[in-house]
Amino acid sequence: MQEDLLPMLASGFAETLYMVVLSTLAAVVLGLPLGVLVVLTAPGHLEDSPRLHRALGTIINIARSFPFIILIVLLLPLSRFLVGTTLGATAAVVPLSIAAAPFVGRLIENSLKEVEWGKVEAALAMGASTLQIVVKVLIPEALPSLVLGLTLAIITITGFTATAGAIGAGGLGSLAIRYGYMRYREDVMLATVVLLVIFVQAVQWGGDRLARRIDTKHHRSSKDRI
Amino acid sequence: MITISGLNKRYRTAHGPVDALCNIELTVDSGDIFGIIGLSGAGKSTLIRCLNRLEEPDSGSIVVAGRELVGLDRGALREARKKIGMIFQHFNLLDSRTVFDNVAFPLELAGCPKREIGPRVDEILELVGLHGRKQSYPSQLSGGQKQRVGIARALANHPDLLLCDEATSALDPQTTASILDLLADVNRKLGVTIVLITHEMQVIRQICNKVAVLDQGRIVESGSVEQVFNAPRSSTMQLFLTHSAPQQVNGSGI
Numbered sequence: 001m002q003e004d005l006l007p008m009l010a011s012g013f014a015e016t017l018y019m020v021v022l023s024t025l026a027a028v029v030l031g032l033p034l035g036v037l038v039v040l041t042a043p044g045h046l047e048d049s050p051r052l053h054r055a056l057g058t059i060i061n062i063a064r065s066f067p068f069i070i071l072i073v074l075l076l077p078l079s080r081f082l083v084g085t086t087l088g089a090t091a092a093v094v095p096l097s098i099a100a101a102p103f104v105g106r107l108i109e110n111s112l113k114e115v116e117w118g119k120v121e122a123a124l125a126m127g128a129s130t131l132q133i134v135v136k137v138l139i140p141e142a143l144p145s146l147v148l149g150l151t152l153a154i155i156t157i158t159g160f161t162a163t164a165g166a167i168g169a170g171g172l173g174s175l176a177i178r179y180g181y182m183r184y185r186e187d188v189m190l191a192t193v194v195l196l197v198i199f200v201q202a203v204q205w206g207g208d209r210l211a212r213r214i215d216t217k218h219h220r221s222s223k224d225r226i
Numbered sequence: 227m228i229t230i231s232g233l234n235k236r237y238r239t240a241h242g243p244v245d246a247l248c249n250i251e252l253t254v255d256s257g258d259i260f261g262i263i264g265l266s267g268a269g270k271s272t273l274i275r276c277l278n279r280l281e282e283p284d285s286g287s288i289v290v291a292g293r294e295l296v297g298l299d300r301g302a303l304r305e306a307r308k309k310i311g312m313i314f315q316h317f318n319l320l321d322s323r324t325v326f327d328n329v330a331f332p333l334e335l336a337g338c339p340k341r342e343i344g345p346r347v348d349e350i351l352e353l354v355g356l357h358g359r360k361q362s363y364p365s366q367l368s369g370g371q372k373q374r375v376g377i378a379r380a381l382a383n384h385p386d387l388l389l390c391d392e393a394t395s396a397l398d399p400q401t402t403a404s405i406l407d408l409l410a411d412v413n414r415k416l417g418v419t420i421v422l423i424t425h426e427m428q429v430i431r432q433i434c435n436k437v438a439v440l441d442q443g444r445i446v447e448s449g450s451v452e453q454v455f456n457a458p459r460s461s462t463m464q465l466f467l468t469h470s471a472p473q474q475v476n477g478s479g480i
C-alpha cells in the first residue's frame with residue numbers, strides 16, 4: 001500500500017457517486033413516464049392501446065439487449081452534443097442514463113401492475129382521472145415495491161459506471177483499470193473492488209430497510225386481514 | 227332516481243358471446259333501498275356496474291338523478307360519478323392511506339378545499355362509528371370496520387345514490403347485520419338512495435323495500451319486498467325462498 005492510495009480512492013469514489021446519482025435521477029425522469037405508459041396502455045387498463053403498448057415494449061427490449069459498452073460507443077456523438085466532450089464523468093452520464101432508463105421503465109411497470117385492480121376501480125367510481133389514479137393510487141400503493149426497484153436500479157447503474165470507467169469516464173472503474181490493471185497496482189485493484197462491494201451492500205441495505213419501513217407502516221398487523 | 231330501459235350487455239369471450247344483460251327495464255325511486263338478487267352468474271355485478279359505467283353497456287338508457295349516463299364523454303362521466311357512491315365486496319381501500327385519508331380521497335378528487343375536508347371527514351366517520359380510528363391504516367381494521375370506511379368514503383361527497391356490490395358477502399353474519407343496519411341508517415338520515423346486489427335472501431329481508439330478481443341476464447320479477455316474498459312468481463324466487471329459513475318479512479333480522 002502506498003500513501004497515494006487514499007486520496008485516489010476518495011476522488012474515484014466521489015466521481016462514481018456523482019455518476020450514479022445523476023444517472024439514476026435522469027433514468028427515473030426518462031423511465032417513469034415510460035413505465036407508467038406501458039402499464040396504462042396494457043389490455044384492459046385505463047388507456048388501453050395495444051399498438052402503443054407493443055411499440056413501447058419493443059423499444060424497451062431493444063434498448064435493453066444492447067451490451068452497455070456498445071451503447072456507450074453509439075452514444076458518443078450524443079454525449080459530445082449534450083456535454084461538449086466524450087470524456088469524464090459528466091459525459092458518461094448520457095449513455096448511463098439512456099442505458100438505465102428502459103430498465104427502470106420495466107421495474108416501474110412491474111411494480112405498478114401489481115396494484116390491485118379493485119383499488120383502481122374504486123378510484124374510477126369516485127370520478128378520478130387517469131392522471132389522478134397514477135399519482136394518488138398506483139404510485140403510493142406500489143411505493144415499497146418501487147423503492148426496491150429503485151435500489152436494484154442504483155446497483156445496476158453502479159455496475160455500469162465501472163464499465164464506463166474502463167473507457168475514460170473516471171470513477172472507481174477507471175481507477176481499477178488505469179492503476180490496477182495497467183500499472184499492476186494490486187492494492188488499487190483490491191481497494192476499488194472492496195469499496196464497490198461495500199457501496200452496493202449499503203445501497204441494498206438502505207433500500208430494503210426503507211421499503212420495509214413503508215410496508216410495515218401500511219400493514220402494521222396482518223392478523224385481521226382477510 | 228334511476229330509470230333503466232332497454233339495457234343490453236354482451237361479453238365476448240374465448241368461448242363465444244355471453245349475454246350478461248338482456249333488455250333490462252328498471253325504475254328505482256328516490257329514497258328506495260332497492261335489492262337485486264340472483265344466483266351466481268345471473269348478471270348482478272354487470273348490472274350494478276353499468277349504473278356508474280364501470281361496465282360499458284352495449285345499448286339502452288340509464289338515467290340517474292335526471293342525467294343520462296349512456297353516451298356521456300369522459301369528463302362528464304367523471305363529474306356524474308362524483309355523485310354516485312360505491313362500496314365493494316373486498317372494500318378496495320387504499321392501504322397507503324389512513325382511515326381519515328381514505329375518506330378524504332373522494333373530496334380531494336372533487337376539488338374540495340382542505341379546510342372543508344377535515345370537518346366533513348370527521349362528521350362522516352362519526353356517522354359510521356369509526357371516529358376513534360381515523361389515524362389507523364386499513365390493515366389494522368377488521369372486515370366490518372373496513373366496510374364502514376368504505377361506506378364513509380362512498381358517502382363523503384354527498385352522493386344521491388349509493389351502489390353496493392355484494393357489500394356484505396365477505397363478512398360473517400353478525401357483521402353483515404351491523405353493516406346492513408348502518409346502510410338502513412344512512413338511508414334514513416341522509417336520504418341517500420341505495421341499490422344493492424346480493425345472492426343472500428337475508429340481506430333483502432333485512433333492509434330492502436323493493437327487490438328485483440335477476441336470472442340469466444333478465445329481470446324475471448320485481449316489486450315491493452312483501453309482494454315478492456309473499457307471492458313469488460318466478461321459479462328463481464321460489465327456489466331462494468325454499469332454501470332460506472322462513473322468517474318475518476321486513477323484520478329487523480338477526
Ligand SMILES: Nc1ncnc2c1ncn2[C@@H]1O[C@H](COP(=O)(O)OP(=O)(O)O)[C@@H](O)[C@H]1O
Nearest residue numbers: 237239244246265266267268269270271272273
Ligand atoms: N369481464 C367479463 N368478461 C367475460 N364475461 C364476463 C365478464 N364479467 C362477467 N362475465 C359473465 O357475465 C355473466 C354475468 O356475470 P356477473 O355480472 O358477474 O354475474 P353475478 O354478479 O350475478 O354473479 C356471467 O356469465 C359471467 O361469466
Ligand SMILES: [Mg+2]
Nearest residue numbers: 270271272392
Ligand atoms: Mg357478482
